[in-house]
Amino acid sequence: MKLPDLNRKICLFSVDQNEIVSTSTPLSTLIPQPEYIPVIEDLIACLTTGFRTNLHSVYVYGSVAQGRAIPNVSNLDVVVVTREPCKDSQSSLFNTINWRFQREFAFVRGLSIRTALVAEVASLEALFTWGFLLKQCCVNVMGDDLAECFGEYVPSWEIAKQWNMDIGQTALEHRQQVALANSQQEMLVSQRQMAKKLLRASYGLVMHKTRRWLDDPVACGQQFLTVYPERAQTIERLEILLGTRAIPKRSVVALVDEFGPWLAKEYQKLEFKIG
Structure with missing residues (x-):
């Protein structure tokens, strides 16, 4: 089985810990269904305001990322990567965002958020978990794309x-x-x-x-x-x-x-x- 190129792993530890870098790719080219673009833009704005410099990157996966979302049925599946563990106030931010989405974007059935630390993603133990998820399943919509730090995976x-x-x-x-x-x-x-x-x-x-x-x-x-x-x-x-x-x-x-x-x-x- 071909494993990710571990020699490239060094770049996982060179992530700038003090600056949030927005992805340079427009959401219109990343998200196939245009009705979901305002949803993701709003999500990024809420996360950026709530987490500030603790926010490293944001990813979307599932039906929205693949253009298969069904309005009023599909969830928005998100991975949020932070530099440090979330504070209580930051954890409650997810509940606030869920409430906001119910009011502003009722066609989104719900918001499913997975969280991880940069250090968790940047580890050998994460090769077949976070590494695989980010590389094969996710679309980076904000911040440095940690998926770029992993080599190509082969179905196995x-x-x-x-x-x-x-x-x-x-x-x-x-x-x-x-x-x-x-x-x-x-x-x-x-x-x-x-x-x-x-x-x-x-x-x-x-x-x-x-x-x-x-x-x-x-x-x-x-x-x-x-x-x-x-x-x-x-x-x-x-x-x-x-x-x-x-x-x-x-x-x-x-x-x-x-x-x-x-x-x-x-x-x-x-x-x-x-x-």
């Missing part, structure tokens, strides 16, 4: 298991979210999140064979079927969950109860076989 079992080896536990967590859904909207969000995770995890079982980077859940499921055609009915049902209609809770629970443990066992089998 090592990466697949890093992100999906805990699929058994993750499936249970998604099941719990589905079970606790108290409205059609909550059910829709929960079933979509569950379906996306299971479809992407299914592709992880075959990624080392296809040698392709895929993130679109439907494409992931279809590639999975090239190796596991007997699971066609399961993939078809998961694709239905990606729609805009809430599915009866008992059907969703039954699906994750069957497919989640199956995925977990397949990952264990492949780990024993490939190592």
